Amino acid sequence: MSRVWNFSAGPAALPQAVLERAQREMLDWNGSGASVMEQSHRGKRFIEMAARAEADLRSLLAVSADYAVLFLQGGATQHFAQIPMNLADAGDSADYIVSGHWSEKAVSEAAPYLRVNVAASGEAGHYLALPPRESWQLDPQAAYVHYTPNETIHGVEFHDIPEVGAVPLVADMSSNILSEPLDVSRFGLIYAGAQKNIGPSGLVVMIIRRDLLQRAGRPMARIFRYAEHAAHDSMLNTPNTWGWYLAGLTFQWLQEQGGVAAIGERNRAKAELLYRSIDGSGGYYRNPVEPSARSRMNVPFTLHDAALDAAFLKESETAGLLALKGHKAVGGMRASLYNAVPPEAVQVLTAFMRDFAQRHG
Amino acid sequence: MSRVWNFSAGPAALPQAVLERAQREMLDWNGSGASVMEQSHRGKRFIEMAARAEADLRSLLAVSADYAVLFLQGGATQHFAQIPMNLADAGDSADYIVSGHWSEKAVSEAAPYLRVNVAASGEAGHYLALPPRESWQLDPQAAYVHYTPNETIHGVEFHDIPEVGAVPLVADMSSNILSEPLDVSRFGLIYAGAQKNIGPSGLVVMIIRRDLLQRAGRPMARIFRYAEHAAHDSMLNTPNTWGWYLAGLTFQWLQEQGGVAAIGERNRAKAELLYRSIDGSGGYYRNPVEPSARSRMNVPFTLHDAALDAAFLKESETAGLLALKGHKAVGGMRASLYNAVPPEAVQVLTAFMRDFAQRHG
Known part of the structure; x- marks a missing residue:
């Protein structure tokens, strides 16, 4: 065994203590005589683990009861599309702040579902700086404001949460969630692909203000509706059980780190x-x-x-x-x-x- | 360590040899000094593993070059919706054979995207038998015919592939893929949630005839298009890397079983x-x-x-x-x-x- 120093942008390094625990429990998890991957997600053991993971995340980020916490699939990219499907009608528009590669992607996947207003962009400056808040052309009627607090490719990060008034602020925090204290109450929706600060790829963690779950969104299958996932504790269909488990171990590890x-x-x-x-x-x-x-x-x-x-x-x-x-x-x-x-x-x-x-x- | 005999309907038992290998490789996969979960999916090591998994699956089921093999997310349930989005226009209809709980679900998730024609149903008989092929009311203009070869809840299984003429046959094989030899050439599209016969949950394996990738489908985000996933070797965005790896180990195990x-x-x-x-x-x-x-x-x-x-x-x-x-x-x-x-x-x-x-x- 010789572990390297791993600087991967994602899927990224996991805490070694988490890997060692997952290794120990691989064939016999929680006294069940089977792997966590071999358990029904509707079984008592899995449900308890899943609930603890959510509780630990809520505790780490002080997430209030006004928010639902979801454990989803599809990567952040799928939710670039699914967020406008859920939060907007076809006639609506939303404001997007473009600060690098990933916010560009968010725009292009959202475009089939609403009118995208690029309210600010750092493209002209090759994304070496962030568009100053005072330059943002926000629309008070927007369905939401979307931004990317950290851009993994261009290496730029917002160090303050922008003030956007009453319009819900939506943030793709794939690459900086849980990396420092966060005032969740400033956001309408936070989402993150797990494979940087949470766990393995194939899992998306979402923190969504419950009033946004009331929005009708577009006509679509039930499986795409966040309200349905929330109503079923993220077990509307079989979740990524391994990802959820590893995320839970990572949350425990984070608590142990202080x-x-x-x-x-x-x-x-x-x-x-x-x-x-x-x-x-x-x-x-x-x-x-x-x-x-x-x-x-x-x-x-x-x-x-x-x-x-x-x-x-x-x-x-x-x-x-x-x-x-x-x-x-x-x-x-x-x-x-x-x-x-x-x-x-x-x-x-x-x-x-x-x-x-x-x-x- | 005391392993039990595991009869879970899914997520289900995995081969013990696969779990043991994953356990051994957990902290240092393939000489990399890191877990397979900590690797970029665009790195040489991961790409080689991923390609071998696909090749092994093709070999196991004798999948011809006329078909693309995709490693996706979302569970079969998401693809209940995504298949009509990809294979049909809003004005199209598709034929559905309803033989139990899961084909009912397939119908309800498809309904927002096309006209569903329930061409046959075993509901009146409480799904204790399969609707006989001669009773099916198929529409030769249908975008496809969908059926569920095995129903996990009602315990019914089609033991022959139904003949449906020129209309592409689409099968949710989540619970019976790789359980016996299969003539893939009879199908337009086969898909399976991994958590029964392939690997952990959070992974969907799809085998799709390439001509079906040419269908325009509905206006939608790129991330929902099977043609885009095929064009990018299922790495349009970060795949479920752990699931793909476990699936690959399971395919190798299957080969070792004969x-x-x-x-x-x-x-x-x-x-x-x-x-x-x-x-x-x-x-x-x-x-x-x-x-x-x-x-x-x-x-x-x-x-x-x-x-x-x-x-x-x-x-x-x-x-x-x-x-x-x-x-x-x-x-x-x-x-x-x-x-x-x-x-x-x-x-x-x-x-x-x-x-x-x-x-x-």
Whole structure:
């Protein structure tokens, strides 16, 4: 067994303690004599586990009873489409803030279902900064305002929740949920693909204000209605039981770490260490993002000479540093620093970066 | 470690060898130093594994190049809706054969998207028999004919593929895929929730004839289009990577068992043993299904006196026989005998049933 330092943007590193527990329980979960994957989701054992996972998530983020918590499938991408299906009529419009690749995707999947108003976009600036709140052209009649608090490819992050008045704020938090304390009451709907800060892929966690479940939405099958999923405790059909279980273990692990306040401090320190190493490299490494918009979760950086990229990737892999290759849209490198990436990983990475710069000066 | 004999209707038993391998590889998969859940689905290792899983499934069922194989999410229930969205225009109709609970569900989820013609139904006979092929009122203009080859709750199964002419035949094979040899060329589309014969829940495997990918379907988001999933090797967005991996291990296990011909023999023998025990119990146990329609996968049965149900469930659980409680729609007991349920499990069950009958005679 030799575990690497895993900087994957997603599916991403999981807490090693969670993996070890899942490993131990693989053939005999909870005294049942069978794997958690081999249990009916309608059985007493599974229902208790599922309810505890929800309770732990509610506790971690202080989610009030005004919100339903759903465990769904389809990835955030499916919900790019399903959110407008549920929250809007065909004649409605919604405001979208475009701050990078994922908010672009959210727009294109929503477009068949309503009139998308791009209320602000960072595209002209190559998504190296966030469109300032005062530039947003919001429509007070919009069905909702959608934004992406953290963009994994461009490495930009909103560090404050934007004020949007009475229109419900909808956030794709796939890449930053549970990474720091959050005032859930500011949102109408929060959703997140699990595969970054929660668990394995194939699971989506949604926190939705109950009044939004009353919206009629479009004519559609029952399986697409969030209100139906809420009414059936996310067991309208068979859920991703393994994903739900791993999410529950991750929530317990987060509590053991001291909750989102403690993990938030740790995440801030991890990101600061890496940005400091980049900025202090005398131009050897570079992160092009406007400092106030830099992501704590995803840190893209380039080498001063792209001809060194291949050597950097090869040597970093040999040094036990996994998945540092940047997304093709921006090139270079990227280190993702989600909750399960320990501080040691960033120390090893920054030491490697210094060493690499010296050897390939 | 004490593993039970698991008769769950789904999520159901997985092959123990598959679980043991997944357990071994949990923290360090394929020499990567990380779990399979912690890998990018766009990485070389994952793509190779995914391609091998598809190739193994193609080999097991002799799937020709005329068909695409997709690894999707949402459960069969989502595809009850997504299939009409993809295969039909709003003005089209499709023929549905209703043979139990799951085909009823398929009808209700399809109804918002096209005109459903219930071409035959076993409802009047309480789904204890299958509507005879000659009674089906098929429409030669139908977009497709949908049926459910095996019904898990009512315990009825089609033992031959119905002839439906030129209209594409669509089958929800969630509960009997890979349980015996299959002539895939008779179908337009086969789909299956994984959690019975393939792997964990949260994964849907689909085999779709490529000409059907050309159908325009309804206006909808790209994420709902099967053609898009096919064009992107089921990685249009992040797939359920754990489910795909477990499915691949199960396909390898099936090959080691001798493929679907060998597992088909084994499944037939398992079901015969149980039905023989029921029929030979002098009325102590009863299965009400018309013999030619009896399912090899799901065997519902009642005790001659329902007052004994609680004792039967308690004692069977003590004897290490899990999940024998019948579905509330039909009551009594149910033993599901999917691929991963070994013959020994049925021997232990039938011995227990004999013993129980003697003690509670």
